[in-house]
Amino acid sequence: MTQALSEQLLALATDKRLTVTTAESCTGGMVAAAITDIAGSSTIFERGFVTYSNQAKHDMLGVRTETLDAFGAVSEEVAREMAEGARSAANADIAVAISGIAGPGGSEFKPEGRVCFGWSSIQGTGSETIEFGAIGRDKVRQASTKHALQKLLNAATLL
Template sequence: MADPAAILAAARARGWHIATAESCTGGMVAAALTDIAGSSAVFDRGFVTYSNAAKTQMLGVAPDTLATHGAVSEPVAQEMAQGARDRAGVDLAVAITGIAGPGGSDFKPEGRVCFAIATVQGVTAETVEFGALGRDRVRAAATRHALALLARALEA
């Protein structure tokens, strides 16, 4: 797992500030970062946008994007990340939206999680299929992956 203290140190060294936009992880990434003393020097805020209405109201995700692609999609993750970056006025934002389970469908199975990173250079997204590991394990895996994406963005 990417070390939250190392992420914060890298952000501090670059003079960057971070925000999170989380759905299925419910604030776990923000919690991992703010567990570290001194995190307020670089961590600005976390948006927990579990419902589609919250994604639209808090992050500016377009209703058309949600209707066309569904909440668990790279386009929604991208809009979440960009919305968090814009609304917080930060340099770096990560977004997570997925199906932690139990449940899912053939089209969007349990364990599918979409991630996005927004920086001044733009927004990138990816989907990871963690599989039907169970709710707690999917959420933990998604948190670890999001932290790794933050670390990678800070290395670029």
Template sequence: MAFSEAATLLERAIGRGVMFTCAESCTGGMVAAALTDLPGSSAMFDRGFVTYTNAAKIDLLGVSPATLDQFGAVSEDVAREMAQGALARSMAQVAVSITGIAGPGGSEHKPEGRVCFGLATRDGVTVETCDFGAVGRDLVRISARDHALSLLLQAVS
């Protein structure tokens, strides 16, 4: 996300009195870093959760072990529970979650570059999956970060 887009996100969030939180897996804190790069970001960013392992998803966000067993960490079901857990464990009004396969690797059913997102507000949760392709770990992570930031921007538009 370009600096001007991030600045727009900050301006809109402050104007609407909205705070964000994020629950990240494959991006490892890149969304939180992008949100806090701007001066004044403490007015829009409450906290971030980096939950790389399944145990961290369970412990920090309350993701159900049954959901992880049934659908796997890279699923819209887990993205939903991650976003809901981050929202419930923060002072934010909007939570975004990211879980995916940055690579290298993957499988026929869950290929490299597949990333699931959740966006939670007090009104509910939406989830979606993006397939960025086997474009390399760095590009998948950057693309996932940027998509998550665009979801937050849509939430305050």
């Protein structure tokens, strides 16, 4: 399924001359890998960011320490700042960001399977939280990758 989404994204972004980037935490580069698995992806994708730690989010994407302290890494606020920072750093038209609890584990307040997505384009920014549930680390990461690709495709459609 990610291959089909990546192929659609490549075709649409190429046609519209758009570039995309990713800022990933719990997926560890899976979205970037899904995009770059498709031949010709270099026309739309120059770089992505794997920012697993809070320090990396701050250093590479400019996520404010105050935001991390107030809301935690797994939050829509951080996901939005990650997307904005990635879009700026990559000079891309569209960015998607992912931060979540893939598992195992979690807490009462941030359970396993909670993933926050952020996106940024010239039309603005947005975010959402998806509760995938305790379906296992691999499945949370796969579902998050698919969802992020769909977000990129949706954003490209609107531009």
